[in-house]
Amino acid sequence: MISRSPTISIPWLLAxxxxxxxxxxxxxxxxxxxxLSFHAYDHSTGIQNTFTLxxxxxxxxxxxxxxxxxxxxxxxxxxxxxxxxIGVPEAYILSRMKDPWRSVFLLVIIGPLLVSVVVRTFGWxxxxxxxxxxxxxxxxxxxxxxxxxxxxxxxxxxxxxxxxPFMVIPVWTALQKLDPMVEAAAWTLGASHFxxxxxxxxxxxxxxxxxxxxxxxxxxxxxxxxxxxLGGRRLKMAATLVYxxxxxxxxxxxxxxxxxxxxxxxxxxxxxxxxxxxxxxxRTLG
Amino acid sequence: MAFLTLERxxxxxxxxxxxxxxxxxxEKGEFVSLLGPSGCGKTTxxxxxxxxLEPTHGRISLDGRDxxxxxxxxxxxxxxxxxxxxxxxxxxxxxxxxxxxxxRVPQAERTERVREALSLVQLSSFADRYPRQLSGGQRQRxxxxxxxxxxxxxxxxxxxxxxxxxxxxxxxxxxxxxIQRKVGTTTIMVTHDQAxxxxxxxxxxxxxxxxxxxxDAPYRLYEQPSNAxxxxxxxxxxxxxxxxxxxxxxxxxxxxxxxxxxxAPGAPITLSIRPEKIxxxxxxxxxxxxxxxxxxxxxxxxxxxVETPVGxxxxxxxxxxxxxxxxxxxxxxxxxxxxLRIMAGTATAA
Numbered sequence: 246m247i248s249r250s251p252t253i254s255i256p257w258l259l260a261x262x263x264x265x266x267x268x269x270x271x272x273x274x275x276x277x278x279x280x281l282s283f284h285a286y287d288h289s290t291g292i293q294n295t296f297t298l299x300x301x302x303x304x305x306x307x308x309x310x311x312x313x314x315x316x317x318x319x320x321x322x323x324x325x326x327x328x329x330x331i332g333v334p335e336a337y338i339l340s341r342m343k344d345p346w347r348s349v350f351l352l353v354i355i356g357p358l359l360v361s362v363v364v365r366t367f368g369w370x371x372x373x374x375x376x377x378x379x380x381x382x383x384x385x386x387x388x389x390x391x392x393x394x395x396x397x398x399x400x401x402x403x404x405x406x407x408x409x410p411f412m413v414i415p416v417w418t419a420l421q422k423l424d425p426m427v428e429a430a431a432w433t434l435g436a437s438h439f440x441x442x443x444x445x446x447x448x449x450x451x452x453x454x455x456x457x458x459x460x461x462x463x464x465x466x467x468x469x470x471x472x473x474x475l476g477g478r479r480l481k482m483a484a485t486l487v488y489x490x491x492x493x494x495x496x497x498x499x500x501x502x503x504x505x506x507x508x509x510x511x512x513x514x515x516x517x518x519x520x521x522x523x524x525x526x527x528r529t530l531g
Numbered sequence: 532m533a534f535l536t537l538e539r540x541x542x543x544x545x546x547x548x549x550x551x552x553x554x555x556x557x558e559k560g561e562f563v564s565l566l567g568p569s570g571c572g573k574t575t576x577x578x579x580x581x582x583x584l585e586p587t588h589g590r591i592s593l594d595g596r597d598x599x600x601x602x603x604x605x606x607x608x609x610x611x612x613x614x615x616x617x618x619x620x621x622x623x624x625x626x627x628x629x630x631x632x633x634x635r636v637p638q639a640e641r642t643e644r645v646r647e648a649l650s651l652v653q654l655s656s657f658a659d660r661y662p663r664q665l666s667g668g669q670r671q672r673x674x675x676x677x678x679x680x681x682x683x684x685x686x687x688x689x690x691x692x693x694x695x696x697x698x699x700x701x702x703x704x705x706x707x708x709x710i711q712r713k714v715g716t717t718t719i720m721v722t723h724d725q726a727x728x729x730x731x732x733x734x735x736x737x738x739x740x741x742x743x744x745x746x747d748a749p750y751r752l753y754e755q756p757s758n759a760x761x762x763x764x765x766x767x768x769x770x771x772x773x774x775x776x777x778x779x780x781x782x783x784x785x786x787x788x789x790x791x792x793x794x795a796p797g798a799p800i801t802l803s804i805r806p807e808k809i810x811x812x813x814x815x816x817x818x819x820x821x822x823x824x825x826x827x828x829x830x831x832x833x834x835x836x837v838e839t840p841v842g843x844x845x846x847x848x849x850x851x852x853x854x855x856x857x858x859x860x861x862x863x864x865x866x867x868x869x870x871l872r873i874m875a876g877t878a879t880a881a
Contacts, residue, residue, distance in 0.1 A: 429583050430616035432603040434681065435633035444629075448620040 275508075282501035292498060300502035310486070310503070314510070317483040320397055321466035324404040328461045329454060331405065332412030336453075337446070339413065340420040354414075357407045366474040369403045370394055373475070395477035403471045408464060412457035419453030420446070451526040459515050466511050483507040534559040534717055535580070535685055540589030542575050549575040551741045553589070557685075562711055562718045564728035567738035568764070573721045574689055576738070580719065581687050582606045593684060604633075609678030609716070613690040615670045617662040623649070623673050624658040630681040648680040651710060668699045672706070679714060686711070688720040692727060704731050725765045729753060737761050759874055762803040769809075769844045771802045772877050780873060782841040787818070791873035801874045806847040808870040811835065811856065817863030819844075823856050837862060 282300060285293035304310045339350055357365060372378050373393040380390040393399050423446065431441035469484040476482065481489070483503065490500030533556035542550040550572040557563050565573040578584040580591060582603035591599045598606055618626050624645050631641045649655045652672035662670055671691060678686055691707065692700045708731045711718050722728050728735045729749040737745045737752070745757045756762035759770055773782035777796040780787050787802065794800060814820060821839035833855050835846040844864060848855065856862050 424614050424616055426612045426614050426616040427618060429581075429603070430610065430612055430677075431618070431629070432583075433581055433606075433608060433610040434630035434677070435604050435607065436629075437604055440633070445618055 278501045278504055281498055282505050284498045286496050286498045288496075291495075300499050301506070303499070304502055304506060313481050313483060313486050314507075316397065316480075317466055317507070318510075318514075320400055320404070320472075320482060321462050323401050324408055324465040325458050325462045327401065327405045328408050328412040329458060332409050332457065333416050333447075333450070333454060335409070336413045336416035336420055336450075337442070339417055355410050358410055362407075362470045363474070365407065366403060366471055369399065369406070370475055373399050373402070394475065395480060397476075397480065399475040400472050400480070400482070403475050404465050404468060407471070408461040411460040411464065412454070415457040415460070416450050416453040419450040423449055451522065455519065455522045455526065459519060462518075463511060463515060466514075467507065533557065534561075534594055535719075536590075536592045537576075537580070538590045538592075540576070540579060540586045540591060542572070542579060542584060543587045549741055550579070550586075553738075553743050555736060555743065555746070557717060557719065559717055560715050562708070562720070562731060562733045564732040564735045565719065565721045565738055566725060566728040566735050566765070567723065569723055571738040572741040573723075573738050575741075577687050577689055577719065577721045580685070581608055581610050607681065607683055609681060609683035609686040611671075611674045611678050611686070611688045611691050613693060615662075615674040615694075617670055617673055617677070619662050622659050622661055623654065623665070626662070626673055627677045627680050630677065634681065644680055648676040651679070651713070652676045652706075667695050668703060671695065671703060675707070675710065679710070679716065683716065686716045686718045688718065690721055690723070692722070693724070700727070707731055729765070735765075737765070755872070756803070757874075759801040759803065759876070762872065762874070766805060767845060767847075768803045768805050771841055773800055773802060774798070775800045775873065780871070785819070785841050787841075787871065788868045789871040789873055790868070794873060794875055798875060799877050801877060803872045803874065804844075804866060804870060806834070806845045807832075808866055809844065809846045810865045811837075811846060811848055812863045812865050814861035814863050817865035819864045820861065821864060822861050823858050825858055826855065837864060839864065 283296050283298070285295045285297040285299065287293055335354065339347060339354070342350060374380070375390060375392065375394065377394070379393065384390055428441050428446055431445045432438070436444065467484050468482065469488065472480070472482040473485045473488070476485065484507075487500045487504045487507070490496050490503060535557040537553050537555040540550060540553045541548065553576055565576060567573045575584060579586050582598070582601060586599060589599070590597060593606070618629065621629070627645045627648050628641055631644060636644070645658070646655070649658055652675055654669060654672055654676065657665065657669060662673065665673065671694075675691075688707075692703050695703060704727060720728075720732070729752070732749055734746060735749055735752050736743055739760055745752060745761055747755070752761070753766055756765060762768045763770055771782045773780045775791060775794045775796055775798045776786055778788065780789050780800055780802045782802065789802070791800070810817070819839050819841065821837040821844070824836045824838050824843065827834040830850065832847050832849050835848070837844050837846055846864065
């Protein structure tokens with residue numbers, strides 16, 4: 246007989262450190278945040294030890310918060326859409342490149358991730374500012390200068406810049422698994438290059454695009470540094486709102502409430518999206 | 532009237548010449564195989580015909596029309612890829628219909644032609660399955676149906692049977708031939724399997740290092756290979772190097788009676804004799820005495836290796852139901868001198 250006790254304990258031992266780490270750094274803080282969100286708060290005496298739902302009610306009934314949530318959703322969705330529109334063709338071109346160009350361009354795509362978020366974002370604020378390079382160029386050609394910095398446009402531009410690798414890489418991986426002859430087969434059957442891409446290549450990278458979109462959406466919806474630096478003080482997104490509640494208003498329970506609502510909303514949107522697209526893709530790709 | 536013509540077609544990749552000066556004419560309705568070891572340029576040739584690669588030099592014409600620079604989607608040839616290259620996200624019927632859709636065939640006619648194509652490859656009941664739900668042989672037949680449904684002037688098959696197991700491969704050989712006969716489509720098949728090429732083609736083109744070395748009907752290719760490489764690549768053979776003596780071939784100290792009208796006495800030659808052309812006789816009664824080194828039972832036949840003064844010879848004899856000589860026993864080899872084939876030059880094994 247084979248002794249069973251060591252074989253049972255091995256998976257636990259292997260998974261143990263990771264599980265402990267996860268519990269201590271993710272689950273515990275989340276639980277504390279959840280508990281905190283139910284505490285009452287008073288401006289003169291601080292956090293009270295009484296249970297209340299008032300923060301949740303305040304947030305979902307106040308247009309100020311709802312507008313910020315709506316803006317967050319809009320910016321994250323737009324960023325995801327733009328990343329897909331730019332990233333998928335980019336991944337396709339990348340997959341058709343030969344070394345050494347492929348390595349060079351892969352580095353170019355990952356580039357934004359290698360630069361510190363503060364430096365990168367300040368770079369954008371210099372480019373997009375009222376006397377930035379973009380406006381100087383516009384004036385040079387006789388156009389009136391436009392206000393980009395401290396608008397949603399600036400946030401979307403900077404987010405798309407840094408999120409692109411998260412779209413390109415999953416799509417590129419999906420493309421690499423593709424039999425290159427499948428595209429050739431479409432050509433021999435009379436499809437033009439464009440039709441072959443649309444009818445044959447694209448449907449097969451849906452899953453890569455799905456995982457890319459989920460990453461991009463999740464990260465964009467919870468982005469902090471980019472909206473904080475390019476959105477200015479007035480144009481807030483969910484993450485900057487939470488920051489302000491904690492550090493400006495010192496209303497920790499309310500900050501915790503917003504954080505939990507954002508988390509739940511994000512989770513719901515991503516799960517629903519995943520369900521919808523994956524169900525379709527799985528049915529055909531297996 | 533030649534249907535498909537390749538004139539001095541070459542393909543270079545940088546400094547490497549994959550295909551060199553291929554001249555080939557194919558008649559309408561013919562089934563031609565491109566046969567050769569891997570890297571001989573046969574797939575490159577097929578891809579140039581399909582339009583997936585552009586020849587560096589030369590001209591390809593189809594039915595009198597120059598198609599050398601034409602894009603693959605304008606040529607309208609049917610191609611079956613080695614990997615089948617089915618569209619995984621489409622059903623069998625959608626895969627087959629794709630080419631018709633690209634040709635804007637009306638819906639009703641499209642459905643009818645897909646149905647016909649699927650019944651031709653005996654897959655009518657699988658129309659709504661996805662490729663991943665099919666076996667290798669079924670996928671292969673979908674690929675054939677997809678290529679044939681567009682009624683292409685030429686059907687190109689790239690190693691169509693190499694991903695199938697032995698039994699299925701044999702079945703599909705017959706199947707391919709049956710379909711080709713029925714539809715009458717001019718067909719070019721690339722293969723590295725000589726048995727496959729011999730069994731289903733009208734003509735076989737042997738390629739070696741990017742060059743065409745012999746174009747012949749299967750039977751003639753087998754019986755009269757033009758060089759030692761072909762004789763050992765197409766079927767099994769015994770190759771012996773020696774010198775031509777006018778009325779026979781001298782191998783070591785033995786002279787074997789043969790005829791070779793074009794070869795000057797004293798020239799180096801290679802002698803080839805097929806294992807099945809040799810007869811086993813009692814010791815002392817044949818042309819060449821030897822001793823059985825080993826024997827293998829293959830069911831329908833016995834395969835012997837026999838040690839002789841000219842070297843080790845392979846002999847195969849049909850299984851007649853009685854026990855043949857055992858290992859170590861003396862035997863004698865006999866043959867008809869007409870079955871000895873003499874080729875100029877020294878042998879290079881395949």
